[in-house]
Amino acid sequence: MALLIFFNLIVSDGIEEWDRAMDNGSVTPEQIASANIHAYVGFAILGLALVRLLLRLLQGAPDAPPEEPPAFQRAAKLAHGAFYLLFFAMPVLGALKYYADVDVAGFLHAGPVKLVLWILIVVHIAAVPVHRILWKSNIMPRMTTGR
Template sequence: MMLRNSPERYGIISQTLHWIIVVFVSIQFVVGSIAADLPLGMQRLILLSRHKSIGMTIFILMILRLLWRLSNQVPLLPAGMSSHEQRLARLIHWLFYILLLCIPVAGWINSSASNLTVSWFGIFNWPDLVEPDKYIATIAKGTHKILVWTLLAIISLHTMAALRHHFILKNNILIRMIPGFKGKTGKETIL
């Protein structure tokens, strides 16, 4: 199993970061949605505390993923992809980096401006980014929501594109991000 990316597929580090982030983002959608529907109280505070901890974990993982991405080659896109599709694929990937870094920061600013602590699973507290300010809290909260809905749209596009490449175009786009999957050739590195 390759650690680093190759021209044909993502290495195990990129794959692992990708799928861990996918799991955490999925949990975030569920926890955030449930917490938003709860009345003020202990249950909501506990869920929001977990939401913040997971969000900050995603933030750190995304920094690591970005550093790994900048220090590694990226697998080549299939030769049959039009230049328009290639540009769109690259844009979507960079939007993921931007959104998954900005969403936790917007939440962190919202908490700081609301005079609420951002704890990492009760182990330590993150420093406040801004002084308490209701106006900043309102802007940060709205920004957080808009970015989350934008992320959901981008995830939908990304998922549909990956499934299209796998089931309709029958190329290796999806396979190269699945750890240990052996394609038609029986080789782990290429479908």
């Protein structure tokens, strides 16, 4: 899921080019194909988010490392909740723009919501050395396998 999210965040030129071409009324088949790839990856992310949410509801989430201070445990819960919200919001907003031409959805998808997702990703990755160095906990297995 992370690879698909990174793909769509980094390789978004095709959908942006399609959007500009739509404004000019001169969309090529290549632009449509490129935009479709972005959209289909978004649908895959949405499907995986549903599976992930179901598993989390059925199995629960792993406990926070005991070394982690309570304030950081609460922050982690908020961050994970925000991730789940974005896992659903990004594909839905993108689909509303692409399939229903809802401009505000496209603005939110490509602007502030995308920025929040990038910030969360950076903070999430930065948490690994903090856990390792400050609290001496090995958080990587939990992040990669859920254990």
